[in-house]
Amino acid sequence: MLDMPELPEVQTVVDEMHSRVTGDTIVAAVLSRADYVRTPTPDFAERIQRRRILSVSREGKRIWLDLSAPGGRTRKAGSDARCRLHLGMSGRITFEAADAPLAPHTHLRLRFRRLAAELRFSDARRFGGIWFYNGSDGDAMRAARLGADALTLSAGTLQELCRRKRPIKSLLMDQSLIGGLGNIYCDEALFSARLHPLRRACELSDADIRRLAGSIRDVLRRALRHGGSTLRDYVRADGRAGEFQRLHRVYGREGHACARCRRQIERIVIAGRSTHFCPQCQNG
DNA sequence: GTCCATGTTCTTTA
DNA sequence: CTAAAGAACATGGA
Numbered sequence: 001m002l003d004m005p006e007l008p009e010v011q012t013v014v015d016e017m018h019s020r021v022t023g024d025t026i027v028a029a030v031l032s033r034a035d036y037v038r039t040p041t042p043d044f045a046e047r048i049q050r051r052r053i054l055s056v057s058r059e060g061k062r063i064w065l066d067l068s069a070p071g072g073r074t075r076k077a078g079s080d081a082r083c084r085l086h087l088g089m090s091g092r093i094t095f096e097a098a099d100a101p102l103a104p105h106t107h108l109r110l111r112f113r114r115l116a117a118e119l120r121f122s123d124a125r126r127f128g129g130i131w132f133y134n135g136s137d138g139d140a141m142r143a144a145r146l147g148a149d150a151l152t153l154s155a156g157t158l159q160e161l162c163r164r165k166r167p168i169k170s171l172l173m174d175q176s177l178i179g180g181l182g183n184i185y186c187d188e189a190l191f192s193a194r195l196h197p198l199r200r201a202c203e204l205s206d207a208d209i210r211r212l213a214g215s216i217r218d219v220l221r222r223a224l225r226h227g228g229s230t231l232r233d234y235v236r237a238d239g240r241a242g243e244f245q246r247l248h249r250v251y252g253r254e255g256h257a258c259a260r261c262r263r264q265i266e267r268i269v270i271a272g273r274s275t276h277f278c279p280q281c282q283n284g
Numbered sequence: 285g286t287c288c289a290t291g292t293t294c295t296t297t298a
Numbered sequence: 299c300t301a302a303a304g305a306a307c308a309t310g311g312a
Contacts, residue, residue: 003291004288005289006290006291061291087291088290088292088293088308089289089290089292089308089309090309090310104311105308123308124308124309124310125290125291125309126307127307127308127309128291128292154309164300164301165300165301166300166302167302168294170302175291175292182290183290184290193285199310223308271302272303272304273289273291274289
């Protein structure tokens, strides 16, 4: 359980990819599992070669690679492409020497013209995936659109979404409404805003919603400042084990004392997910 | 052997 | 239409 890719973790990956490969050209691709490419693209490895990475960006928990036409500089209309990556629950993107030992479940390796290291995409559970679109596949790319990005979610937008009566936790987790929040940062944001995860969204006051929007932004920004890899720091046990407790006030702390009031943190299940909260602080 | 965890998508049920 | 619950996917760690 080394990676919990929610928005901050994905943004960290995107930043690293951007700094390493934007402007570089893919010269070789090895796809070890054809079915990891979710769009029908039987010749995927061929199709992405000789393309230049025009940009790397994030949309919710999705990673987008904008690719030039094969061969590089001249962009013929319609021959560019986009590639969407999703880390799922166990996806990892790393840059390693081409002769470095291969991690298990490495599904894709990309080598570049300039960069010495190769990009590796591994994913043990294969809940992630790769989607490939031709420049002309606009409709396919727009399908399953994401909601507002969690990092820049405004109180006004959140208020619109909160017309629904479903539990606020379940609403925050719905990627078609808000893109980027997962189980950990949901629980943390609700604790920070002192809201019970089962509160019906439509029953939140304007003040509740403004507080929650601020909490979401603050929790995500704090995680971003810490490189978005809180659990990894914890597991690494290299002297930074305190990181976990510093960053998580409720997630994974069932039975522990609330940092604010010392009551025991409780765990319930909402929408099939473990949900951690303080029954005292989050009674509203 | 059991239970649990992450995220998404689909089906069933109301 | 909303929405909630459950299953499915796959793997590894406790």
